[in-house]
Amino acid sequence: MVDVPLPHLDRPFDYQVSTTLDGDVQAGSRVRVRFAGRLVDAYVLERGTDTDHEGPLAYVERAVGSEAVLSAETTALFRAVADRWAGNFVDVVRLGVPARHAAAESSPRRPVSELPAGPTEIGLHRYRAGAAFLAAVGDRRPARAVWSALPGEDWPARLAEAVRLAVDAARGAVVVVPDARDLDRLDAALRVVLGDGRHATLTADLGPAERYRRWLSVRRGDVRVVIGTRAAAYAPVADIGLVVVWDDGDDLHAEPRAPYPNTRDVLALRSAQTGAALLVGGYARTAEAQLLVESGWAHEIAAERTVLRAAAPVVRPVADDVEIARDPAAAAARLPSLAWRTTRDALQLGRPVLVQVPRGGYVPSLACARDRTPARCRVCNGPLAAGAQRGAPACRWCGRPASEWTCPVCGERRLRAVVVGSGRTAEELGRAFPGVPVRTSGGDRVLAEVPAEAAVVVATPGAEPLCRDGYGAALLLDGWALLSRPDLRAAEETLRRWANAAALVRPGGTVVVGADAAIPTVQALVRWDPAGAAARELAERAELGFPPATRMASLTGSPAAVAELLAAARLPGGAQVVGPVPVDADTERVLVRVSRGHGAELAHQLKTAAAGRSARRSAEPVRIELDPQELG
DNA sequence: TCAATCCGTATC
DNA sequence: ATACGGATTGAC
Numbered sequence: 001m002v003d004v005p006l007p008h009l010d011r012p013f014d015y016q017v018s019t020t021l022d023g024d025v026q027a028g029s030r031v032r033v034r035f036a037g038r039l040v041d042a043y044v045l046e047r048g049t050d051t052d053h054e055g056p057l058a059y060v061e062r063a064v065g066s067e068a069v070l071s072a073e074t075t076a077l078f079r080a081v082a083d084r085w086a087g088n089f090v091d092v093v094r095l096g097v098p099a100r101h102a103a104a105e106s107s108p109r110r111p112v113s114e115l116p117a118g119p120t121e122i123g124l125h126r127y128r129a130g131a132a133f134l135a136a137v138g139d140r141r142p143a144r145a146v147w148s149a150l151p152g153e154d155w156p157a158r159l160a161e162a163v164r165l166a167v168d169a170a171r172g173a174v175v176v177v178p179d180a181r182d183l184d185r186l187d188a189a190l191r192v193v194l195g196d197g198r199h200a201t202l203t204a205d206l207g208p209a210e211r212y213r214r215w216l217s218v219r220r221g222d223v224r225v226v227i228g229t230r231a232a233a234y235a236p237v238a239d240i241g242l243v244v245v246w247d248d249g250d251d252l253h254a255e256p257r258a259p260y261p262n263t264r265d266v267l268a269l270r271s272a273q274t275g276a277a278l279l280v281g282g283y284a285r286t287a288e289a290q291l292l293v294e295s296g297w298a299h300e301i302a303a304e305r306t307v308l309r310a311a312a313p314v315v316r317p318v319a320d321d322v323e324i325a326r327d328p329a330a331a332a333a334r335l336p337s338l339a340w341r342t343t344r345d346a347l348q349l350g351r352p353v354l355v356q357v358p359r360g361g362y363v364p365s366l367a368c369a370r371d372r373t374p375a376r377c378r379v380c381n382g383p384l385a386a387g388a389q390r391g392a393p394a395c396r397w398c399g400r401p402a403s404e405w406t407c408p409v410c411g412e413r414r415l416r417a418v419v420v421g422s423g424r425t426a427e428e429l430g431r432a433f434p435g436v437p438v439r440t441s442g443g444d445r446v447l448a449e450v451p452a453e454a455a456v457v458v459a460t461p462g463a464e465p466l467c468r469d470g471y472g473a474a475l476l477l478d479g480w481a482l483l484s485r486p487d488l489r490a491a492e493e494t495l496r497r498w499a500n501a502a503a504l505v506r507p508g509g510t511v512v513v514g515a516d517a518a519i520p521t522v523q524a525l526v527r528w529d530p531a532g533a534a535a536r537e538l539a540e541r542a543e544l545g546f547p548p549a550t551r552m553a554s555l556t557g558s559p560a561a562v563a564e565l566l567a568a569a570r571l572p573g574g575a576q577v578v579g580p581v582p583v584d585a586d587t588e589r590v591l592v593r594v595s596r597g598h599g600a601e602l603a604h605q606l607k608t609a610a611a612g613r614s615a616r617r618s619a620e621p622v623r624i625e626l627d628p629q630e631l632g
Numbered sequence: 633t634c635a636a637t638c639c640g641t642a643t644c
Numbered sequence: 645a646t647a648c649g650g651a652t653t654g655a656c
């Protein structure tokens with residue numbers, strides 16, 4: 001396969017191998033070949049003794065190193081991923097195989113310590129079907145499961161136990177998590193269960209030499225367990241027996257480079273191709289994971305309600321709590337009284353309180369156009385922000401629309417947008433609870449953990465620090481802003497962020513959520529019912545004809561290019577074309593929707609049509625995305 | 633009649 | 645993408 005980024009060249013070409021290169025050119029090797037007159041990089045799919053090509057074969061010019069970077073299994077995986085997302089083999093290889101670093105190829109092997117005794121108690125056993133799944137991993141059976149973790153669950157320890165069972169069955173494993181902080185926790189948990197040197201941690205920020213060195217130790221079979229961020233889904237683990245994705249709804253699992261695959265679906269493909277067990281875990285559940293369950297492809301691992309009740313915090317919606325705290329300090333911070341009382345009570349018990357706020361700069365809030373006095377809701381004094389309905393101002397805490405605003409300082413009636421991040425919220429909360437430390441976590445200053453002592457911990461979604469024994473309480477103040485985003489996944493994403501924060505609260509602690517109790521997403525948090533929410537989400541997507549209930553392709557490019565691609569594609573029967581809608585000045589987008597059964601055919605036809613276009617010189621690019629993450 | 637240019641096609 | 649061949653066009 002030559003490394004040329006054109007869809008119509010995404011097929012094998014045959015070359016001769018000279019006797020001098022015979023040893024170094026094997027299935028999976030990197031080589032350089034002459035192609036259309038110039039030297040290009042290429043990957044060897046297989047060695048053979050005959051060819052279908054009529055005419056002379058060129059020789060492989062040289063071998064690039066002597067490592068077979070593709071295994072038979074990853075070669076098939078790269079092909080399958082390329083086909084599923086209408087992309088090129090070499091583009092997917094680029095996602096999964098790190099850049100070569102020659103020096104790393106000759107670095108020595110690292111020692112492996114003795115395997116410690118396995119865990120005596122298995123935590124997943126307190127879930128229905130947990131024991132059955134682990135037994136299947138131990139027996140090398142291709143079990144597939146969607147796991148709803150209990151609030152407070154030590155998920156790295158649970159995943160480490162599952163990995164240990166795969167290792168004990170002489171199988172390899174891959175675990176993919178959203179970010180570096182999750183990876184650190186999982187790394188620590190695996191060290192306990194596997195000892196030193198038995199697993200490799202793969203992330204993009206290691207630097208090319210270390211990254212390639214670790215990756216090679218996996219490819220060579222010295223290391224059988226890989227944990228990492230999304231590229232680790234392709235790790236060439238020998239004899240793979242278990243693949244795991246944690247928190248599959250996190251958008252860090254969505255690959256931003258073509259052909260835009262995502263971790264959960266890549267691992268599901270890998271599980272289907274290899275028979276490796278698959279575990280999709282999280283505190284929340286995506287509609288996609290729910291579909292795996294409802295289609296019967298995966299089993300559900302969930303706790304009984306009684307177990308859940310003992311583990312869950314108490315969730316209290318705050319939208320109707322219009323009374324502002326009477327305490328003068330609280331009034332100064334303009335906190336809803338329930339939020340204030342909850343915080344005060346937890347702090348008095350010497351426990352930290354987690355406050356989840358929108359990402360800095362993420363939600364522009366509003367202030368007086370003249371003197372920049374922050375605009376406040378007349379009812380609950382929450383901050384006003386440009387709302388979902390045509391940007392009409394509304395309260396970010398209680399969601400009430402704010403008409404007729406007047407500046408309390410200067411009488412001005414006009415508003416301007418200002419950016420309020422977590423820093424401002426921290427400042428306000430600090431004023432409300434004098435003498436209590438305020439810690440912030442978010443952006444490029446993320447705290448891994450906070451001490452179990454009275455403190456206000458302000459964090460943006462995904463940056464919530466851990467606290468041993470759990471937080472005393474949590475305030476989720478960005479609910480309205482999250483829920484009203486004009487995005488298909490808004491409800492799912494909101495519940496995911498809330499659940500991930502609420503899961504850090506101790507059993508019986510209080511979670512105050514700044515949103516109306518009547519909203520189904522709020523109800524799902526109150527009842528801690530991520531499965532029910534996902535089922536409803538999936539039903540809604542089915543009704544609207546959106547993925548994962550259907551398969552959808554988004555085509556983005558100049559109007560002419562998009563039209564040409566559409567005209568050339570032999571779309572499957574029943575395909576529905578939606579749009580075009582303008583994206584910006586000279587770009588537009590159309591959506592093509594087909595039934596799930598026609599998904600593979602849709603990808604194939606779009607790829608063929610794109611190949612036809614790129615073979616001619618009409619090649620104005622069109623971005624083809626299957627089941628895009630972002631959908632208006 | 634020949635060269636410059638365009639267009640389509642294959643790239644092993 | 646880029647190289648090449650065949651057809652086409654324009655000038656001598």
